[in-house]
Amino acid sequence: MTRPPSSSGSARRVRCRCGRTVLRQLVGNRAALDVTADADELTAAAAAALREPNRLDWCVHLRKGGPALQWADCHRREAECTRPHVIDHQCTAPPTAPARPGRTRKTSVPEGQLALG
Numbered sequence: 001m002t003r004p005p006s007s008s009g010s011a012r013r014v015r016c017r018c019g020r021t022v023l024r025q026l027v028g029n030r031a032a033l034d035v036t037a038d039a040d041e042l043t044a045a046a047a048a049a050l051r052e053p054n055r056l057d058w059c060v061h062l063r064k065g066g067p068a069l070q071w072a073d074c075h076r077r078e079a080e081c082t083r084p085h086v087i088d089h090q091c092t093a094p095p096t097a098p099a100r101p102g103r104t105r106k107t108s109v110p111e112g113q114l115a116l117g
């Protein structure tokens with residue numbers, strides 16, 4: 001019996017608010033991470049150089065269904081991974097204002113805490 005490929009499919013190419021093309025995919029089996037990565041492919045070394053504590057790089061496995069992002073644990077296994085890597089997308093678009101409900105009441109929050117000079 002062959003198990004159908006389930007949760008970790010392939011990455012979807014979508015356009016971000018900021019206009020860049022990004023790859024989106026749920027990566028991981030147990031605790032899947034909703035990854036949004038730049039679609040630009042980098043070498044493993046270049047991607048590793050861009051890594052930050054909150055910015056991970058991903059190893060791109062080419063599958064039948066398209067590119068699939070995997071944890072870049074290849075950094076530990078191999079001196080240099082030959083697969084393309086991508087790096088987490090850092091969005092340059094301004095944050096969207098939270099959708100305002102139709103009826104907004106004046107908040108009764110004391111202003112002392114919130115008002116910043």
Ligand SMILES: [Zn+2]
Binds near residue numbers: 016017018020089091
């Ligand atoms: Zn963006």
